[in-house]
Amino acid sequence: xxxxxxxxxxxxxxxCLHGFRTSGEIMKIxxxxxxxxxxxxxxxxxxxxxxxxxxxxxxxxxxDPPYYEWFQFNKEFTEYTNFEKCLEYLEDRMxxxxxxxxxxxxxxxxxxxxxxxxxxxxxxxxxxxxxxKFVIIIGGAKLKSAKLAxxxxxxxxxxxxLHFLGETDFLKPYGTQLIESYKxxxxxxxxxxxxxxxxxxxxxxxxxxxxxTLEHLVMEEDKNGEENTSKPTK
Numbered sequence: 001x002x003x004x005x006x007x008x009x010x011x012x013x014x015x016c017l018h019g020f021r022t023s024g025e026i027m028k029i030x031x032x033x034x035x036x037x038x039x040x041x042x043x044x045x046x047x048x049x050x051x052x053x054x055x056x057x058x059x060x061x062x063x064d065p066p067y068y069e070w071f072q073f074n075k076e077f078t079e080y081t082n083f084e085k086c087l088e089y090l091e092d093r094m095x096x097x098x099x100x101x102x103x104x105x106x107x108x109x110x111x112x113x114x115x116x117x118x119x120x121x122x123x124x125x126x127x128x129x130x131x132x133k134f135v136i137i138i139g140g141a142k143l144k145s146a147k148l149a150x151x152x153x154x155x156x157x158x159x160x161x162l163h164f165l166g167e168t169d170f171l172k173p174y175g176t177q178l179i180e181s182y183k184x185x186x187x188x189x190x191x192x193x194x195x196x197x198x199x200x201x202x203x204x205x206x207x208x209x210x211x212x213t214l215e216h217l218v219m220e221e222d223k224n225g226e227e228n229t230s231k232p233t234k
Contacts, residue, residue: 009222011043012101012134012214015094017109019139021057021067024048027106029063030196035204041211044104045097050089051082070108077144086112087125094129101218102134102160106196107171110140114178117159118152134214138164139194141174142181153181160217162186162210168193186210 018027024046032039053067060067072081090112094100105113117132119125126132140163143149161182165175171194179185188206190197199207 009219011041012211012218013043013099014045014102014104014134014136015090015097015100016044016046017070017090017103017105017112018046018049018068019107019109021053021055021069022059022063022107023066023068026059026063026067027109027196030106031104033196033198034207035199038199038204038207038211041215045100047090047093047097049109050086070112078146080145080148083145083148087116090116091126091128094126099130100132101214102132102136104136104138105140106138107140107194110137111143113137114140114161114181115143115148115152117157118154118181119148121157122151122154124151132159133217134160134162136162136164137175137178138196139166139169139171139175140178141171142178157182158184160184160210160213162188162207164188164190164197166193166195166197167191170194 016024016027016031018024028046031044049068049070051069051071053065053069054072057065057067071083071086073079103113103116105111113135114137116126117135120127120132143152159182163175163179163185165172165187167189168191169175179187186206188203190203197203
């Protein structure tokens with residue numbers, strides 16, 4: 001059952017983190033493959049990563065520049081450069097543009113989105129912003145830096161999560177590992193590769209049910225917040 005017939009105080013608010021060497025504008029185009037009935041139920045903020053593209057972008061000739069990257073890495077994806085600066089930038093943006101209920105990430109943005117709730121829960125990162133309650137992971141994977149992974153995935157994450165796994169996505173095995181870090185993940189399988197997929201009837205059903213849950217939780221949280229602020233202090 002969808003949201004018809006019930007009043008939504010506000011839409012769940014997401015910060016959208018784009019893929020490697022793309023941009024917030026490109027992710028906006030990618031996500032708008034989804035039906036209006038899905039997009040219109042979410043408050044989406046699209047952000048450019050802090051670092052200009054330092055090499056050739058895979059989307060050159062498909063999407064117009066400029067292109068950006070969140071951080072850099074070695075060939076094995078085990079060592080990262082500018083990762084701390086990226087997190088500082090993200091937290092600063094979340095303070096200035098927030099508050100946010102959750103994150104939506106694709107590719108490198110999904111790797112970030114999937115690891116941040118655990119780092120926040122451990123008290124290591126993102127202590128100046130509200131708890132990340134929801135994540136939508138599209139073509140994601142675990143952080144492979146041993147130190148980061150130890151903190152990000154050391155305990156099963158209670159963050160509500162929706163994961164998109166592409167049948168021919170080169171990151172699929174790693175995206176599957178990431179799913180195992182979350183307590184109650186909702187998983188959408190699609191036949192494509194490393195892309196933001198269109199939603200068929202079955203996946204649309206799963207996504208709609210997930211958004212129903214988010215709306216309910218946001219409404220309950222806001223209602224409880226209002227009740228708490230309206231109570232007289234003794």
